[in-house]
Amino acid sequence: MSMLNIEGLNVWFGRDRDRVDAVKGASFDVGTGESFGLVGESGSGKSTILRAITGLAPTWSGRITVDGRAVEKARPRAFYKQVQMVFQDPYASLHPRHSVDAVLAETLKLHGFTDIDARVAKLLDDVGLGQKFRFRYPHQLSGGQRQRVAIARALAPEPQLLLLDEPTSALDVSVQAEILNLLADLRQGHGLTFLMVSHDLSVVGHMCDRLAVMKDGEIVEVMDVAALRAMKATHPYSQHLLQASV
Amino acid sequence: MADMTLRQWLLTDTPTSRRHAKLSALYQGWLAFRSNTMAMIGLGILLLLVFIAAAAPLLAPHDPFVQNLGNRLAPLGSEGHLLGTDSLGRDILSRLIYGARITLYIVALVALIAPVVGLLVGTVSGYVGGWVDIVLMRITDIFLAFPRLVLALAFVAALGAGIENAVIAISLTAWPPYARIARAETLTIRSSDYIAAIKLQGAGGLRIITKHIWPLCISSLIVRVTLDMAGIILAAAGLGFLGLGAQPPSPEWGAMISEGRRFILDHWWVATMPGLAIFTVSLAFNLLGDGLRDVLDPKAGE
Amino acid sequence: MMDPLLDIENLWVRFPTRQGVFDAVRGVSFTLGRERLGIVGESGSGKSMTGRAILRLIRPPGRVEAEHIKLDGVDLLQKSEKEMRDVRGERISMVMQDPKFSLNPVMTIGDQIIEAYRLHNNASKSEARSKALEMLGAVSIRDPERVMRAYPHEMSGGMGQRIMIAMMLIPNPQILIADEPTSALDVSVQRQVLDIMDRLVKERGMGLIFISHDLNLVADFCDRVLIMYAGRIVEVCDADKLHDAQHPYTRGLLNSLPRLDTPRDRLDVLERDPAWSDASSVSGRI
CATH class of the missing domain: 3.40.50.300 (P-loop containing nucleotide triphosphate hydrolases)
Incomplete structure (x- = not known):
């Protein structure tokens, strides 16, 4: 059973002469419960692939299928109950004037939950922050704590697919190490599917089951993590990347 | 914790409720503001102005409208008239005290109208983009292309002289810079990760603008408005001076200068005293604005 | 020792x-x-x-x-x-994390290196220029003539950092x-x-x-x-x-x-x- 299927995905920015093709004909498949690395x-x-899936990069062509349903250009709110994303920079992904409580409560309200108080408390426990962080503002949190809040926000709608x-x-x-452990625990506890982007092969090797290697907008190789660990990449570029990161 | 002082409660790292967190943030801002001596002086002057305006009938030694032609153009410190009298024998000090009401009235109305219009136009323009942005910004450009006082003059001329019309005219000419600021801020905020994150929760444009963009634009607008207040008071005074703002016998400070202008060489205090009042209040707003910038600017604050 | x-x-x-x-x-x-x-x-x-x-x-x-x-x-x-x-x-010279913030965005790279060189050495413009070319060569930039004419935003991160290193080394720091x-x-x-x-x-x-x-x-x-x-x-x-x-x-x-x-x-x-x-x-x- 496949949770996410991407076929012939092209993503571009700009028009005519300024057009930049960021992703060219990418295809891969992520099974339910799997953790897949890019x-x-x-x-x-x-x-850019993550941004195309979530609709943050609006100009794309090809097929994106989530849990058997094709994704349209305009995404209904139900889509975001299924797919959520955690951003790279925890310093930029939290609103500077919103407390942790406000961030989580607003997310829950948008998704139509009513037992907001209890759910905020549970989310904070789930990501290992606890109640004393509930009313803090981002500037009162460390980078790791911020990222935990961002993860809690992504978990709030109880998604099945988490884009990292x-x-x-x-x-x-x-x-x-703490965040990666947390993500692994959450994946197990909530039965999540991960699509994780990273430049760090050892992180992907630790977190993922399979991975795709990208170069200049194209997927050059899809392989098992076992093959990665055994340094058995077939494409020369993947080999080069492996050499550089050991 | 019963033995916790109010100060400790306000400065805690771990607020226990939404209200507590809000109060704590406010208190921290107040502490930062308080450490700025000049801003505190500005705030002090303005609080004094509010008090004077509120208690004008109690404070003023004379009725500001009562004329006494027998005692016209009395100098400073003459008996019963600390700041002298004007060309119709009215007590200048009393007129200044009552004039504070008019000044505050103008300032409050402009501060309510101009930044709100600017914020609306600017954030919508910046967030929606496309042709909405083009249309709104060209309108803004048109307003910006005229000198402010000349445009205000034109409006007053069309609407008729009077203090309300002066306020409307000043507001109409004051909003475009705010729209520009709000738009510029919106453009940077729009592409940030936290806006992307809330979009991924399915939030619509209206919610994003009002709940996520406005709170970040408002602080820089407040600072800007405070710094502009001096200019607004001066514009109102300018209109009064040209006879298009407050009408005689209203003790508006600009109109008072205008009246005193005829005697400026022989009886300098008639025009100088209201001038000093305008200067003091403008300076107070500028000091306050500087202090507020230190507290409210999120970039410098963290 | x-x-x-x-x-x-x-x-x-x-x-x-x-x-x-x-x-x-x-x-x-x-x-x-x-x-x-x-x-x-x-x-x-x-x-x-x-x-x-x-x-x-x-x-x-x-x-x-x-x-x-x-x-x-x-x-x-x-x-x-x-x-x-x-x-x-x-x-003592210092190289920072992000070269984008250390280079002047409105000056060509060549002008910046030449200026830096002349600031530290009493040299003519042409002398400084040949020195700058030499420095860019020393940090393994293949086409130094072209890089001299480029602006910082046209450079990739790696290129920018090499240019920064080149600039830092001009005065021969210890x-x-x-x-x-x-x-x-x-x-x-x-x-x-x-x-x-x-x-x-x-x-x-x-x-x-x-x-x-x-x-x-x-x-x-x-x-x-x-x-x-x-x-x-x-x-x-x-x-x-x-x-x-x-x-x-x-x-x-x-x-x-x-x-x-x-x-x-x-x-x-x-x-x-x-x-x-x-x-x-x-x-x-x-």
């Missing part, structure tokens, strides 16, 4:  | 705040010879502050205090601000302080930039202070490593022995990294011991 260097189009855009690249390594 | 290039004794960086004085760097001592010295630590460990403090680039109200910061035996703390300006760039010079770059480019820095430092006999959060990178690239935590040096070791480090903090950092060759279900989480930040700083002097 790796590549900056500008390879890996984050370099969720730890802005964090210290010790905090990265 | 030769006299060290830089000798720092008991360095403190202090910031007064509303809650009292915050010590960003607390009693750090180390020396730098003609070597590649790594300073590693997490954000807030004071590693960048240490680098800035050496050049006295801490903005007020922050204060720098130390027994001495001796460059070739002369205490930098005794120098006037004017004399410091000659030290910065001329004798010491280069590199603050996370490669963390904004892709891994493959990272390697190239490091190789260039390595070669230049070796050829010119410079001292390099390499500030980074990346343990593996520092272990790979440096000769000696200082590990900083909460404003103090908690451990000093040779870079090739970093993986056998003793301090629980260093061990914790190393273990929290995911590794391709040894898969684990869960990563080790660093347990911070408050005693680490109270313990006195380890000396990095030789």
Whole structure:
């Protein structure tokens, strides 16, 4: 059973002469409950795929299917109950004037929940923050704590598919370990499917079951993590990336 | 914790309720503001002005409208008239005290109209983009293309002289800069991750503009309005001076200068005293604006 | 052992705040010879502050205090601000994380390098120009003529960082302080930039202070490593022995990294011991 299927996805920005093709003919499939990684260097189009799935990059063609349903250009709110995203920079992804409570409560309200108080409390426990952080503002939180809030916000609508855009690249390594552990626990506890973008092969190797290597907007190779660990990449570019990161 | 002082309760890292968090944030802002001496002076002057305006009948030694032609153009410090009298023998101090009401009235009305219009136009223009942006910004450009006082003059001429019309005219000429600021801020906020994040919760444009963009634009607008207040008072005074704002015998400060102008060489205090009042209040607003910028600017604050 | 290039004794960086004085760097001592010295630590460990403090680039109200910061035996703390300006760039250069913020966006790269060169040397324009071309060649830029005419925004991150390094090396400084010079770059480019820095430092006999959060990178690239935590040096070791480090903090950092060759279900989480930040700083002097 496939949770996310991408076929012949093209994403571009700008028009006519200024047109930049960020993703060219990408196709891959993520099974339900699987954790799939997208790796590549900056500008390879890996984050753009996430933005196309969520509708943040509006100019795309091809087929995106989530849980058997084709995604239309205009996404209903129900879509966002199924698919959520965690952004790269926790310092930029939280509104500077909204407290943790306000962020979570608004999200829950938008998705039509009524038992908001109890749910905010539970979300904070789920991401390991606890109640004393509930009324803090972002500037009173560390990077790791902010990222936990961002994860709590993404979990609020109880999605099935979580898109992770370099969720730890802005964090210290010790905090990265905490967040990666948290994500692994949440995936197990909530039966989530992950699509994770990263430039760090060892992070993807740790978190994912399979991965796709991207270069200049194209997927050059899809492989198992076992193959990655055994350094058995077939495409020369993947081999090059592996060499550079060991 | 019963032995916690109010100060500790307000400065806590772990607020226990929404209200507590709000109050705590406000208190921290107040502490930052309080440490700015000049801003506190500005605030003090303005609070004094509000008090004077409210208590004008109690404070004023004379009726501001009563004329005494026998005692016209009395100098400073003459008996019963600390700041002297004007060409019709009216007590200048009393007129200044009552004039504070008019000044506050103008300031309050303009501060309510101009930034709100600017915020609406600017954020909608910036967030929606496309042809809406083009149309709204060209209208803004048209307003910006005229000198402010000349445009206000034209409006007053069309609407008729009087203090309300002066306020409307000043507001109409004051909003375009606010729209520009709000639009510029909206453009940067619009592309930020936290707006993308709320979009992913299915939030619509109206909610994003009012709940997410406005709170961030308002602080810089407040600062800007405070700094502009001096200019607005001066514009109102200018209109009064030209006889298009407050009408005699109203003790509006600009109109008072206009009346005193004829005697400026021989009886300098008649025009100078209201001039000093305008200067003090304008300066107070500027000081306050500077202090508010330090507190409210989210970029510098964190 | 030769006299060290830089000798720092008991360095403190202090910031007064509303809650009292915050010590960003607390009693750090180390020396730098003609070597590649790594300073590693997490954000807030004071590693960048240490680098800035050496050049006295801490903005007020922050204060720098130390027994001495001796460059070739002369205490930098005794120098006037004017004399410091000659030290910065001329004798100690600094490369920052993001070259985009360090280059002037409205000047061509060539003009910036030429200006920088003429600022430090009494040279004619054509002389400066040929020197600039030579510098760009030294940082392995293939088509220096074209790069000279380009503006900073036309450069990729790796190119920009190489240009920054080229500019920093023009006055022939004795010491280069590199603050996370490669963390904004892709891994493959990272390697190239490091190789260039390595070669230049070796050829010119410079001292390099390499500030980074990346343990593996520092272990790979440096000769000696200082590990900083909460404003103090908690451990000093040779870079090739970093993986056998003793301090629980260093061990914790190393273990929290995911590794391709040894898969684990869960990563080790660093347990911070408050005693680490109270313990006195380890000396990095030789």
